[in-house]
Amino acid sequence: MNNALNQLQPYPFEKLRALLGSVQPAADKRAIALSIGEPKHESPAFVAQALADSLKQMAVYPTTVGLPALRQAITRWCEQRFGVPAGWLDADKHVLPVNGTREALFAFTQAVVNRSDDGLVISPNPFYQIYEGAALLAGATPHYLPCLDSNGFNPDFDAVSAETWQRCQILFLCSPGNPTGALVPMETLKKLIALADQYDFVIAADECYSELYFDEQSPPPGLLSACVELGRSDFKRCVVFHSLSKRSNLPGLRSGFVAGDAEIIKPFLLYRTYHGCAMPVQTQLASIAAWNDEEHVLANRDLYREKFDAVLAILAPVLDVQRPDGGFYLWAKVPGDDAAFTRDLFEAQHVTVVPGSYLSREVDGVNPGAGRVRMALVAPLAECVEAAERIRAFLQK
Incomplete structure (x- = not known):
């Protein structure tokens, strides 16, 4: 077996199951899960219809590069969403469909990391654990940058040493962040691009939450916007890296895309032809329908706004919690130990959250997720409100 497998840590939800496994929750309360970031809003009916209409395509082998019509739909969306001038993104050179960002983030790391170098893969901390696992299995060393309240829950990139940048092969960004919801500002993105030029590393921007925000007049910038x-x-x-999972409530479709530097996309495509991860044709056709429509995305944001307004009105008076810049998580500061809070809340109120320390790594004696919990507001409004009321009752006791 690959020895690097021994370096992988249990996923946060495995730790959570172990934490709660022996706990008996209140029998008179139904379970409410604010733990897993799985969208629960209804998937667009027109996408389901497009998928159903294309089922005959199951007899067709898909190509790794994907249908031209899908790459063109993605290109148009990038132009409209991030202000990319027409002609800059070549659908044949700069865009690849992928089976969701999770698969792509992992595969991308395997393709980009040069094992012969003593390379670093740098990520925010807390972080999406795929960044860490992908780095370890690619033969690189993960390097974690703390995301603290004092810096707006973004890494302090100015504090990174020249030696660290010199060893960096991939810098992972997540904006809006998971779990903090923080946005990486435009000026920071431009500064990081200059650093990538200076030290010759790749910026991999995980933007799967980019379409969940609160101000319709100010959509979050992305790495393409900075370019x-x-x-x-x-x-x-x-x-x-973008996905239909959060934007369109289609996590089960497993559809997203990677776009950017053609000199990176080309060898990544070569890697993927061996990887055997071509998106099924029927999924591609359904994805075209989703990328071509914005009405359902607007309606989706409205639902999240309503939930954040209702839940924050209940929790803000009793808990240190603020509206994030984007995404669908609350990153709440809790009294005492975050794992103990999670366990006791589950036992008393049958509400499940995730300890922040499970989403982070301790570096130099500090775990930036300690003392916080992540709450995913993905359930229906009434369920989120009930969960918030139970959390308030728990805190008031």
């Missing part, structure tokens, strides 16, 4: 402001039409060293 546009810099006049960087080749997207050199910049790659973005």
Whole structure:
């Protein structure tokens, strides 16, 4: 077996199951899970219809590069969403469909990391655990940058040493962040691109939450937006990851894309042809329908706004919690130990959250997730409100 497998840590939900496994929750209360970030809003009916209409395509082998019509739909969406000038993104060179961002983030790391170097894969901390596992299995060393309240829950990139940047092969960004909901500002994105040029590393921007935000007049910027402001039409060293899971409530479709530097996309495509991960044709056709429509995305944001408004009105008076910049998580500071809080809340109120320390790594004696919990507001409004009321009752006791 690959020895690197021994370096992998249990996934946060495995730790959570172990934490709660012997706990008997209140029998008079139904379970409410705010733990897993799985969208629960209704999937668009027109996407389901497109999928059903294309089932005859199951007899067709898909190509790894995907249908031209899908790549063109993705290109148009990037132009409209991030202000990319027409012609900058070549659908044949800069775009690849992928089976959700989780699969792509892992595969991308295997393709990009040069095992012969003593390389680092740098990520925010707390973070999406795929970044860490992908780095270890690619033969690189994960390096964690703390996301603290004092810096707006973004890494302090100015504190990173020249030696660390020199060893960096991939810098993972997540904006809006999981679990903090923080956005990486435009000026920071441009600064990081300059650092990537100086030290020759790749920026991999995980933007799967980019379409969940609160101000319709100010959509969050992305790495492509920064490239546009810099006049960087080749997207050199910049790659973005997007998905229909959160944007369109289609986590089961397993559909997303990777876009950016053609000199990176081309060898990544070669890797993927051996990886055997071509998206089924019927999934591609359903994805075209989803990327071509924004009405359902607007309606989706409205549902999340309603839930955040209702839940924060209940929790803010009793808990240190604020509305995030984006995403669907609350990153709440809790009294005492976060794992103990999670266990006791589950026992008393049958509400499940995730300890922040399970989503982070301790570095130099500090775990930036300690003392916080992540709450995913993915359940229906009434269920989220009931969960918030139970949490308030728990805190008031």
